[in-house]
Amino acid sequence: MSFISRSRHVLAAAVVAAVVPLSAAVAFEPTNPECIAPANPGGGWDFTCRQAGKALYDLKLVPQPIQVSNMTGGSGGVAFAHIVSKRNDDDNVIVAASSATSTRLAQGAFPGMNKDQVNWLGSVGADYGVIAVSKDSPIKTLPELMDKIKADPTSISVAGGSAVGGWDHLKVLNTARKAGIENLRQIKYVPFEGGGEAVTQLLGGHVQAFSGDISEAKGFVDSGDIKVLAVLAPERLPGEFGKFPTATEQGIPAVGANWRGFYGPGGMSDEAQKYWADSLRTMYDSPEWQKIMENNGLMPLKLYGDEFEAFVAEQIKDTEDLSREIGLIK
CATH class of the missing domain: 3.40.190.10 (Periplasmic binding protein-like II)
Incomplete structure (x- = not known):
């Protein structure tokens, strides 16, 4: 191998060595992370945002404290519409969800919207x-x-x-x-x-x-x-x-x-979706979250990504059937 060839080989190796750490360094992390609780302070959605937000930060799973925003209206409909129409590609926001969310979706209570317009990130227990x-x-x-x-x-x-x-x-x-x-x-x-x-x-x-x-x-x-x-x-x-x-x-x-969990915007990047789902999974497995569950009567429910999305879809189908049976929908 000539000197020039060897030089090019060494230079190429150096470039690869430099690029790999850089790629790892730019892996997604939220800036100004936010959790929307679709109700007033004191309810279950507010509890979910505040407890999970604190645990995620205490466990150093997020780089900054998570801001909790209470967004009331339409039993979750205002927050759902806000995410779909105004923050569809925001990687920094998650929204507290529960059986109340799947119930309203099952009954068509969020006009013009459906479960496929958001990313279902994961569950954190059942209440x-x-x-x-x-x-x-x-x-x-x-x-x-x-x-x-x-x-x-x-x-x-x-x-x-x-x-x-x-x-x-x-x-x-x-x-x-x-x-x-x-x-x-x-x-x-x-x-x-x-x-x-x-x-x-x-x-x-x-x-x-x-x-x-x-x-x-x-x-x-x-x-x-x-x-x-x-x-x-x-x-x-x-x-x-x-x-x-x-x-x-x-x-x-x-x-x-009542299952409790989170969804994110439908246009959230794959990297952000994985980040939030993985962070919630790690939080759930921690002794800190297990203690929170024990202290607040939360029972085990551990579902993330595709599994969680399938679970929510099943909940919506079951609730739709019950609502039709008792005359709440046709």
């Missing part, structure tokens, strides 16, 4: 539903509440953090159906923008019962402001949540698990 009353309520058990609704549907208003036909509403309807109540349309459900606001209305005496999830109710349970009549789980939850009876053990076999 079982609860039916609760204020601490001063004379109602002690779930059958007592259902009996009052059966006797006089106008005497009981149930508040929830989703719209009419949303997840919190469906939990009430399904529980009532399992309790033998036939005219489900007579049940008075009052929607609010988030579980925190719904509980506030309960404590103010404006409604008589609350339909939500363990993570939403926990703070109010700890403060002694509400009492849980039933957890909508197949069996009692572990740890401190084991003190709450299930609907099933009270003779009403109603089960309602």
